[in-house]
Each structure stands twice: as C-alpha cells, then as structure tokens.
Amino acid sequence: MKRFYTIMVVLFIGATIAAVSVFRPQLWTPAFEISSVRYDVNADGSIDLIRWDLGGEVTLWEWDRNNDGRPELIGFDAVETTEGSLQPTGSITAWDWGADSVIDAGHVAPSIEQILQREEVAAARLALPSPDIALVGVDIRTLVTEIESSYDDFRLADLRMPIVGSTLPDLDTLLPGAARAYRNGIHQGFDMNNGHIGVPTAFSAPVVAAKDGTVIRAILDFTEMTPEEYAEAIATSRAAGTTPPHILDKLRGKQVWIDHGHEIVSRYVHLSGIASEIVEGKRVRAGDIIGFVGNSGTESAVNCGRSGAHLHFELRIDNRYFGEGMSRDEIREIGSRLLHASMR
Numbered sequence: 165m166k167r168f169y170t171i172m173v174v175l176f177i178g179a180t181i182a183a184v185s186v187f188r189p190q191l192w193t194p195a196f197e198i199s200s201v202r203y204d205v206n207a208d209g210s211i212d213l214i215r216w217d218l219g220g221e222v223t224l225w226e227w228d229r230n231n232d233g234r235p236e237l238i239g240f241d242a243v244e245t246t247e248g249s250l251q252p253t254g255s256i257t258a259w260d261w262g263a264d265s266v267i268d269a270g271h272v273a274p275s276i277e278q279i280l281q282r283e284e285v286a287a288a289r290l291a292l293p294s295p296d297i298a299l300v301g302v303d304i305r306t307l308v309t310e311i312e313s314s315y316d317d318f319r320l321a322d323l324r325m326p327i328v329g330s331t332l333p334d335l336d337t338l339l340p341g342a343a344r345a346y347r348n349g350i351h352q353g354f355d356m357n358n359g360h361i362g363v364p365t366a367f368s369a370p371v372v373a374a375k376d377g378t379v380i381r382a383i384l385d386f387t388e389m390t391p392e393e394y395a396e397a398i399a400t401s402r403a404a405g406t407t408p409p410h411i412l413d414k415l416r417g418k419q420v421w422i423d424h425g426h427e428i429v430s431r432y433v434h435l436s437g438i439a440s441e442i443v444e445g446k447r448v449r450a451g452d453i454i455g456f457v458g459n460s461g462t463e464s465a466v467n468c469g470r471s472g473a474h475l476h477f478e479l480r481i482d483n484r485y486f487g488e489g490m491s492r493d494e495i496r497e498i499g500s501r502l503l504h505a506s507m508r
C-alpha cells in the first residue's frame with residue numbers, strides 16, 4: 165500500500181517537474197532530461213507504445229493497446245529512495261488508465277489520470293521531441309508480451325461460472341469451436357446442458373452474472389420465429405456456407421449481455437426469461453441472478469416445445485469468442501481456471 169502511494173507521489177512530482185521545466189525554463193532547472201521513443205507494436209502505422217526516459221534512469225510507459233488515442237495502461241519502474249531520488253526497480257508497475265487501479269495489487273490508486281490530463285502536463289507531453297516511430301526490437305516484444313499477460317490477468321480476474329457450482333461441459337461438442345453442421349457454423353460458447361455440467365439445470369434454473377459489470381443488452385421483447393421463418397433461416401445459412409450474423413443472433417433467442425470493461429463481455433443465450441430488474445444500463449454484481457435457463461431461439465421453442473433447454477454461455481475478449489483458435493485441452497484448462505469451474 166505504502167509503496168504505491170510513494171510511486172504516485174514520485175510520479176506526480178516527476179510529471180510536474182517535466183511540465184514546469186518545459187514552460188518555465190527560466191525559473192526551473194529540470195531535475196532530469198526527458199526523452200521519448202514511440203513504437204508501433206501492432207504494426208498498423210500508428211503509435212501504440214511510448215517509452216519516456218526520465219534522466220536516463222527510470223522509465224514511464226504509455227500503452228494505447230486499442231489505438232483509441234488514450235493509453236490503457238501507464239507503467240512506471242521506479243521507487244523513491246529515502247534520499248528522495250528515483251531508483252529503478254527492474255520491474256514495471258502498471259496502472260489501469262480508465263479505472264485508476266493498480267494491476268497486480270488490487271489497489272485503487274489516487275488519480276494518475278488527473279495528473280496526466282492536467283493541461284500543462286498534457287501540453288508538455290505533446291511538446292517533447294517525438295522521433296520517428298522506432299523499430300520494435302526483441303526487448304520491446306518481450307515487454308509487450310509481459311504487459312499483455314498482466315493486463316489479461318487483471319481484466320479476466322474474478323470470473324465465475326454462470327450456473328452455480330457447475331463444471332465446464334463434459335462433451336467436446338458443447339465447447340466453443342465445435343462445428344454446428346445444421347447451420348454450417350462454428351459454436352462460439354459453452355453449452356450448459358443438463359446432465360453435462362455436474363449440477364442439474366432444468367428449464368427455468370437461475371443464471372448468474374459471471375462478473376461485476378453493466379448490462380448492455382437485454383432482449384425483453386423477444387419473439388420466436390415461425391416454423392417457416394426458422395426453416396428459411398437455416399436454409400439461408402446452409403446456402404451461404406456459414407451462419408450470417410443476423411441469423412445467428414436470432415437463433416440465440418432471448419439474451420443478456422454484460423460488459424465487464426476492458427473489452428470483456430459475457431453473453432447468456434437461449435434464456436426462458438430475464439430477471440425483472442435486468443435492463444440495459446443496469447449495474448450487476450458477480451453472482452446476481454440475471455435470467456433463467458430456457459430454449460429460446462431453438463427449433464424446439466419455434467415449435468412451442470420445452471425440450472433442449474440449456475444455457476449457451478459465451479465469453480468474449482476483444483470481440484472474439486473465448487476458445488477461438490484454441491485446442492480442446494486448452495479450452496478446458498484455461499477455461500476452468502478463468503471461470504473457477506468446479507472439477508468433476
């Protein structure tokens with residue numbers, strides 16, 4: 165705790181000196197030289213990583229992972245010594261830009277964003293020399309890999325299974341990545357079927373939020389396709405060689421989507437009902453009941469049946485489904501760990 169406050173104070177002082185040294189050179193002697201190197205890690209022609217060297221001793225990193233012009237993370241690799249100087253630590257402590265929390269520490273720090281958005285500091289950062297985009301060397305790739313890894317640990321923390329006490333589904337056909345021949349598509353989530361997840365899941369069994377977040381979609385007024393519309397949707401998918409997104413969405417029936425921040429979204433699909441207070445914009449906590457298991461969107465529901473009820477649960481990371489490109493073993497191993505799934 166104390167260390168992070170110390171770092172924040174040091175950063176504040178450093179940023180203030182940096183800002184003031186640019187605008188008031190006649191009044192202040194800079195405590196250290198500042199230079200920057202800018203990297204295009206994604207190789208898309210835009211800068212996504214900036215390294216600031218403060219006095220050649222310590223480093224401040226800005227990482228704009230999704231190229232939205234705002235860094236997602238700020239990293240700093242120094243502590244203040246008892247003599248009041250900056251000393252490199254050899255490792256980087258990163259801040260989550262949006263939420264002002266410290267990754268790896270679970271500690272909410274004072275607002276680094278406020279410091280970096282101060283007009284004079286922002287202007288100083290713009291005014292500093294910005295050489296051409298640097299080539300990305302091996303050390304930078306290693307660093308980015310480490311940052312990506314700790315970022316994932318941070319944003320994927322505290323997930324849980326959407327059906328209390330359940331395991332991951334036991335059959336490969338119920339996992340993401342499985343083929344769905346009837347619609348010429350690929351399955352994008354976990355099918356939580358009764359008899360396959362370690363706990364009973366009857367029609368209307370409760371479904372809970374996998375993590376704290378905000379409801380961004382709750383289809384309260386879902387109407388099933390007619391049998392004719394369903395047949396046409398399937399025929400269209402077969403002819404297209406894939407399931408078109410608007411058809412896939414309809415086949416998912418009554419859904420709730422929750423945004424957990426940092427491009428992590430969970431989707432709960434084929435629901436029979438949505439909990440009464442669940443509307444778009446609603447904040448939910450992990451474990452809150454958000455809806456009930458059903459079969460909406462499936463062929464049985466289209467024909468007014470109640471068979472085939474299951475929860476389709478999908479975890480999306482950077483707008484890709486969890487499990488994409490993974491082997492079955494990786495899905496089971498990483499999925500169980502991430503979702504804290506019960507083991508059989």
Ligand SMILES: [Zn+2]
Nearest residue numbers: 353354355476
């Ligand atoms: Zn499914």
